[in-house]
Amino acid sequence: xxxxxxxxxxxxxxxxxxxxxxxxxxxxxxxxxxxxxxxxxxxxxxxxxxxxxxxxxxxxxxxxxxxxxxxxxxxxxxxxxxxxxxxxxxxxxxxxxxxxxxxxxxxxxxxxxxxxxxxxxxxxxxxxxxxxxxxxxxxxxxxxxxxxxxxxxxxxxxxxxxxxxxxxxxxxxxxxxxxxxxxxxxxxxxxxxxxxxxxxxxxxxxxxxxxxxxxxxxxxxxxxxxxxxxxxxxxxxxxxxxxxxxxxxxxxxxxxxxxxxxxxxxxxxxxxxx
Amino acid sequence: xxxxxxxxxxxxxxxxxxxxxxxxxxxxxxxxxxxxxxxxxxxxxxxxxxxxxxxxxxxxxxxxxxxxxxxxxxxxxxxxxxxxxxxxxxxxxxxxxxxxxxxxxxxxxxxxxxxxxxxxxxxxxxxx
Numbered sequence: 214x215x216x217x218x219x220x221x222x223x224x225x226x227x228x229x230x231x232x233x234x235x236x237x238x239x240x241x242x243x244x245x246x247x248x249x250x251x252x253x254x255x256x257x258x259x260x261x262x263x264x265x266x267x268x269x270x271x272x273x274x275x276x277x278x279x280x281x282x283x284x285x286x287x288x289x290x291x292x293x294x295x296x297x298x299x300x301x302x303x304x305x306x307x308x309x310x311x312x313x314x315x316x317x318x319x320x321x322x323x324x325x326x327x328x329x330x331x332x333x334x335x336x337x338x339x340x341x342x343x344x345x346x347x348x349x350x351x352x353x354x355x356x357x358x359x360x361x362x363x364x365x366x367x368x369x370x371x372x373x374x375x376x377x378x379x380x381x382x383x384x385x386x387x388x389x390x391x392x393x394x395x396x397x398x399x400x401x402x403x404x405x406x407x408x409x410x411x412x413x414x415x416x417x418x419x420x421x422x423x424x425x426x427x428x429x430x431x432x433x434x435x436x437x438x439x440x441x442x443x444x445x446x447x448x449x450x451x452x453x454x455x456x457x458x459x460x461x462x463x464x465x466x467x468x469x470x471x472x473x474x475x476x477x478x479x480x481x482x483x484x485x486x487x
Numbered sequence: 488x489x490x491x492x493x494x495x496x497x498x499x500x501x502x503x504x505x506x507x508x509x510x511x512x513x514x515x516x517x518x519x520x521x522x523x524x525x526x527x528x529x530x531x532x533x534x535x536x537x538x539x540x541x542x543x544x545x546x547x548x549x550x551x552x553x554x555x556x557x558x559x560x561x562x563x564x565x566x567x568x569x570x571x572x573x574x575x576x577x578x579x580x581x582x583x584x585x586x587x588x589x590x591x592x593x594x595x596x597x598x599x600x601x602x603x604x605x606x607x608x609x610x611x612x613x614x615x
Contacts, residue, residue: 215536219527222537265569269516272572276513286505286580290595297602419573424603426570428610430544437544437562438530438537441523444569448520 219442222252226266226446233270233447234277234454235461236470237411238392238418240270240447242477254439261429262440264422266447271419273448274412277455282354283412285405288367291350292377292399293417296391297424299381313485319383320481326397327474330467337463338406339363354409357459368404376402381421392418393477396470407463407470504583512576519568526561533558574603 225247233240241263248259278284343353343362350367380394392414399410429435458466535558542559552560581596 215534216531218537219531265566268569268573269520272512272516272519272569275509275573275576276516278509282505284505286508287592290577290580290592290599294595294598294602297599301602301605416573416576420577420599420603423570423573424606427603427607430566430570431607431610433543435566436537436541437526437559437566438535438539438541440566441527441530441562442537444566445520445523445527448516 222248222439223442223446226443226448227450227453229266230270230273230447230450230452231454231457232450233267233392234274234415234451235411235458235466236392236473237396237414238473240451241267242393242473244443244447248439248443257434258436258439261426261434262436262443264426264429265435265440266443267422268419268426269444269447270451271415271417271422273451274415274455275419277452278412282352283409284416285350285352285367285409285413286416288350288399288403288405289413289417291370292373292395293420295374295377296381296395296417296421299378300384300391300421302382315383316481316485320478320485323393323474323478323481326401327471327478329401330397330471330474338400338404339365352409354406356406356408358463363406365406365409366404369402373398373403391421393474397474407467408458411458411466504587505580508576508579508583511579512572515568515572515575519565519572522561522565522568526558526565529556529558529561574600 225244229240229243229247232238232243241260244266245256245259245263248254248262249256254262275284337358339356339359341359341361341363343364345364347353347364348366350370351365353362353364355361356363376398377395380391380398384391384394395414395417396407396410399405399413400407405413426435541562544563549560549563553564577596577599581593581600584592584596
């Protein structure tokens with residue numbers, strides 16, 4: 214039983230790690246329901262373990278993408294400050310707006326974003342000229358699909374900083390990972406290519422999760438006997454996901470993200486109805 | 488030397504600095520996974536189930552327990568390394584931005600570290 218249970222937890226980690234790495238979500242959105250509903254771990258214990266796996270996904274993706282310029286460190290860190298600030302001030306919002314209203318709002322926004330993403334499945338947000346000026350926050354990377362170095366520019370930074378603040382605030386209140394907001398924000402609003410958006414989001418969620426994981430660790434909320442096999446599985450899954458991501462058509466990736474967005478929107482509406 | 492050349496040189500300097508930070512992250516990540524893998528093997532060899540109650544983290548003894556091949560010690564150190572990796576990356580990036588005299592990004596790096604520090608401070612001082 215001991216070895217098979219460890220193997221089940223490990224496999225769940227592999228699956229959530231690969232999906233998390235592909236979509237820039239960290240994998241918690243898949244792992245928490247599994248640990249909580251299938252294996253019967255308390256929600257807070259599942260969330261604490263999930264946080265460590267989100268960091269593992271983030272580090273694995275960041276390590277796998279090192280030197281490929283898919284992670285926009287500057288943009289990620291700028292948005293991270295706003296996200297962390299928003300998350301930190303979550304308590305104030307909780308007093309101003311009822312959680313059910315926030316859930317409805319989030320569900321509605323997630324559904325709208327999913328529809329917008331569906332209408333832009335073929336948009337790549339890149340300039341095929343590698344000599345084009347990327348601006349202060351933009352960048353260049355080698356795109357496998359076009360087999361050339363492409364350039365991208367970053368638009369609407371002030372709007373994105375404000376939205377990141379709200380994303381951090383709302384995600385801390387609703388217990389959802391920030392990636393589900395950050396990826397569409399960077400891709401749709403800021404004109405960042407989806408692969409750069411997912412890689413940058415993965416880097417950002419690692420920092421956010423580390424800040425929260427320390428708190429859980431200090432308060433004794435992390436179980437090493439469960440977290441150990443899960444993190445190893447997530448690392449292997451995320452490493453595989455990072456390698457697969459190069460070969461997957463960006464349209465399919467976007468479609469997969471739309472499905473996750475719609476499922477999350479559905480879950481939010483379901484929580485309100487409970 | 489034109490302004491465009493300076494921007495290009497600065498960008499290239501940042502790319503190589505990011506590469507160094509990325510390599511460091513690779514080393515730390517693989518180290519943490521290796522520690523966790525040893526812990527998992529020891530855990531299974533000792534017949535410990537993931538559902539068993541784990542000993543709490545004790546920073547004063549955890550390193551010395553590695554010598555006695557305590558599975559929990561390997562798992563704890565591995566998890567601490569996992570959690571430290573992204574924070575370490577922010578610190579390394581902050582140092583790189585400081586070397587490149589990019590004051591905005593140095594302030595951003597410090598801002599992120601401050602938010603983490605405030606969170607840890609709150610967790611240490613506020614009882615649940």
